[in-house]
């Protein structure tokens with residue numbers, strides 16, 4: 001790695017630090033008023049919550065809106081040493097016991113009223129009705145079809161909108177894609193139906209040559225695109241897409257008949273598209289942006305209502321999605337319309353370039369979908385990523401502007417907004433870790449992005465610092481949705497081979513076949529710790545080593561603190577017994593040795609993110625309302641975040657850093673025998 005860059009802190013920030021500028025005074029006055037208001041609210045809410053709700057929950061947290069309400073009682077990894085709200089400080093030993101919770105708190109925790117336990121999926125299943133119902137944050141219950149997305153493409157009319165939530169969202173599922181087109185020309189062409197994907201089974205042995213989404217029915221996982229095709233568009237036109245088995249984004253139905261083409265009732269015209277002829281079923285679709293809008297910011301967070309305010313401002317325009325379309329009538333643009341400036345990085349699934357759009361002069365990032373591992377077709381992982389990113393619009397999610405095709409017939413590129421760095425690269429160049437107020441700014445943006453994903457039924461499944469992009473305006477955006485997928489309720493078995501090892505939740509490591517949004521929250525806990533300490537929290541070399549590191553720090557879980565733990569396949573493995581949560585040793589309230597510091601409230605949030613029992617692990621929504629974000633030091637404004645020379649103006653492919661192999665690499669290493677430990681379940 002090149003020598004570390006100095007953090008370039010803007011002069012205005014120095015002013016803020018000295019507390020002398022008028023702006024900073026206004027800022028603190030404003031924040032103080034805001035805090036006072038929130039404390040008042042909190043006091044009244046606190047009284048409401050006092051029965052049966054243990055310490056550590058922010059008084060600002062709104063009543064839970066999830067249908068089943070188990071309390072978030074504390075497990076060994078989640079028991080805080082105080083709420084940060086006036087609770088007397090404990091002596092170290094006592095604190096250690098409380099943080100750990102195994103001997104003491106866990107028993108209490110085990111008494112948690114089942115009626116108050118948090119349910120992860122915001123979906124309820126009505127036993128008398130095969131349809132699922134989702135409780136919308138504002139508008140109440142919505143019907144959900146668990147096997148969701150259908151993309152209806154009317155062959156050969158080459159018009160496809162993969163763009164807006166309103167067009168992508170299907171009948172019941174947030175991720176449905178139901179595109180109908182005027183298909184007068186569609187007669188006489190064969191029907192190609194891409195079937196519902198079998199859920200990913202628990203993987204036994206995976207072969208790297210196969211799609212990593214594939215299990216027994218690997219063939220069902222693919223969308224075949226013959227090699228000779230000119231483009232994705234062309235492939236679709238020629239009926240080369242044979243099938244999709246995903247119940248979600250990748251599920252494609254291609255019809256050729258006019259009559260079957262349209263779900264016409266309530267259809268509207270896609271707006272903002274280059275081509276406005278595309279009719280989509282508006283009535284049935286879930287409007288992601290509307291939902292984001294409905295999920296009004298009111299009442300659950302700090303708000304930035306001035307330019308100088310903290311970073312929690314939700315830009316109002318993200319609710320007004322610019323509907324991005326692949327206009328298949330005109331075809332995709334080709335990559336020739338971009339001038340290559342440099343290669344940024346090469347991941348497992350794609351190579352990312354910094355390029356200039358010759359038409360607009362805009363600097364953008366191009367991610368080339370790697371096809372070589374997918375011998376027979378267009379990788380479903382990429383199709384999912386493209387669909388998700390085209391349909392989502394949020395300030396904390398990287399924007400995909402369009403899809404372009406390579407001049408060499410077969411390559412597909414995603415055109416993304418360009419970001420100067422990723423968090424991993426930034427941390428490698430920093431000499432000092434981020435301060436608490438900077439971490440708050442980053443965590444808030446991250447949590448908002450993850451909340452948006454979870455509200456829209458998507459699990460990211462690979463949150464890590466290299467998948468979090470940053471720019472020099474202090475903005476953070478989540479990228480790399482190659483492993484992400486739609487989720488629903490009731491839980492179904494999914495593959496555990498997700499999430500890069502260091503950020504992988506214990507339930508995945510222990511072989512749980514069902515999991516939900518909590519896996520992303522664990523990753524956020526690891527990221528928060530990494531931001532504070534500038535190093536990975538649990539850098540295991542194998543699954544067992546990873547579990548060992550987690551247990552040594554957070555304490556060995558047991559049935560008391562994690563009901564159901566003993567039934568997990570990995571629970572039979574004997575690990576050394578660690579009876580205390582030692583996380584506080586890594587993040588002291590005050591450090592005289594230069595180690596990372598974290599307030600009681602911050603530590604409470606970290607513990608809640610790193611809670612063993614996924615049912616009790618804090619949700620993104622609740623984390624956003626955690627008191628840590630309301631206490632001093634307040635979250636730093638994005639405007640005052642440190643800036644760095646643009647790392648992505650360099651070719652970063654050959655810079656080798658300590659990194660955790662991602663799930664596909666991990667599998668490859670296992671197949672090659674280069675990981676001594678073959679994992680728990682191989």
Ligand SMILES: Nc1ncnc2c1ncn2[C@@H]1O[C@H](COP(=O)(O)OP(=O)(O)OP(=O)(O)O)[C@@H](O)[C@H]1O
Pocket residue numbers: 344345346347348349350351352365367398416417418419420421422466467469479480481482648662
């Ligand atoms: N929009 C963007 N702007 C700038 N750089 C980007 C952008 N998207 C990705 N990158 C860079 O490229 C790297 C790899 O991107 P990405 O994670 O999407 O690819 P991948 O093949 O899926 O990687 P992985 O092996 O981590 O799964 C990122 O870590 C980041 O440094």
